Amino acid sequence: MKATIEVVCYKSKVLANNESPLMLRITKDRKLKYSSIGISVNPAHWDFEKNKPRRNCPDKARIEQIISEQIRKYREQILDFQAEDKEFTSTSLYDRVNNQIKRRTVSDLFKSHIANLKAQKRTGYALTFSELYNSLILLHGHLDIHFSDIDVTWLRHYEAWLRFKGSAENTIGKRFRTLRAVFNLAIEQGIVKAEYYPFKIYKVSKLHQTPAKRAISKEDIMKVINYQCTDPYDRLAVDLFTFGYFMGGINFGDMASLKSENIVDGRLVYIRRKTHKLIRLPLQPKALEIIERYHTNGALFLFPILSDFHKTEQQQRNRLHKVLSNVNKRLKRIGKELEIPIDLTTYVSRHSYATVLKRSGVSTSIISESLGHSSEKVTQYYLDSFENNQIDEAMKNLL
Structure with a gap:
């Protein structure tokens, strides 16, 4: 009416x-x-x-x-x-x-959105917005401005400042993709009119940089899996890499949080913390062998990363950061010893899982589901370097 x-x-x-x-x-x-x-x-x-x-x-x-x-x-x-x-x-x-609804500032929306993400236990995603907020505060001193004040000139000034500070291209791209997400949220909530959207002119896509290769060949994967070591911490690093590879490229944080109840009828069942998607994968023999090696009766978690001592979310984040840094440090050393062409990390395990499946003819949609990605677009980002290599090789056959 x-x-x-x-x-x-x-x-x-x-x-x-x-x-x-x-x-x-x-x-x-x-x-x-x-x-x-x-x-x-x-x-x-x-x-x-x-x-x-x-x-x-x-x-x-x-x-x-x-x-x-x-x-x-x-x-x-x-x-x-x-x-x-x-x-x-x-x-x-x-x-x-009559302005009974107070016009929310950029700072207001940032703070409420970060708080909402933390309440949803999406602490990693919240950190992405916190990093952007702190970066903008460092430049401007405050964000008590309205979204209509963020125009193309404002964005170019921020980009120039980031470059002056020596930020990497991928970091700049991440900052602007996050800022674009905040602006879209402001439009969605009626805080700013769509006509003020500056990203129609300022293209964030120009900040995209081809991601560094993070996947290795199946032959190199087997070198890591079969690596012989006596040091228990080296052994843990190799086993976590191996478990991640065999169990759907499971993220390190999700792996650290696994408990006995996540094993149901011979399957690994868990909810991915980042996307809240339910993952159900058949438990591979090699992965089961690794679980049996580390899990002890009475232990809260399957792997010796977290314990009942780490009660608060911050304690868990600090522990995960410390262990992951140590694990990746050892994997990089092992990778150099094995002459792996890229730096070895737990993330390489995840990318390699996706790439090996793709090379085996598995559809991107199935790979996306097993990785727990929010969309196939994210999965394709994982596979981009592989796809380009395939095209390069295929075009050699033109003559």
Whole structure:
């Protein structure tokens, strides 16, 4: 139902000067909202059929001007709602015109979004937004600005500053993709109009850099899996790499959180922390052998990474960071010893799992599901370097 805006004389209320207040009346979906426009007239000077002052009304021109301005503001806001394809009520229309809903600043949205992500236990994703927020604070000193202030010039200034600071291309790309996500969230929440969206002109895609190769061949994978070591920490590093490879490229944080209840009817069943997707994979013999090597009765987790000592989320994050750094340090040394062409990390295990499956003819959609990715687009990012190599090799056969 269309909204109607009109000014009426509220004759049922008589003021001390024997005049009645003029009220702006909003009608939407059969619901009425009244608001005083701050002036009053004698009912004898008001035309109740046409809802306007009579010719003999004192100060008629000024009253008509005020009425016209009030109605104009509301009609413009209705057009804005329609342009945004946004439903509204008589109350929300009134609130928007009269700024009853405080315009949220860039800082406001950042803080609330980060808090929401932390409440959802998406601490890694929250960290991405926190890093961007801190970076912008370092440049500007504050973010008590509105999203409409973020234009192409503002973005170019931020990019120039990041380059001056020596930030890597991938870091700059990550910062701007995150900033774009925040701006999209602001549009979604009605904080800023879509017409202010600066990323139609400022293209974040130009900041994309081809990712460094993170996958190794099956032959090199087997070198790592069969690596002979006596040091227990080297053994743990190799075993975690191996477990990740055989069990769907499981992320290190998810691996560290595995418990006995995650093994159900010969399958590894867990919810990926980053995307909240349910993963159910057949437990491979080699992976089961590794679990049996480390798990002890009474232990809270399958692997000796976390323990019941690490109770708070921050304690767990600190422990994961410490162990992962040590594991990757040992994997890199082992990789150099085995003459692996790239630095070896637990992430290489995940990428290699995806690449080996792709080379075996497995569809991207199935690989995406097993990795627990949010979309096939993310999986394709994993496989891009492999696909390019395939094309390069194939084109050698043209002659």
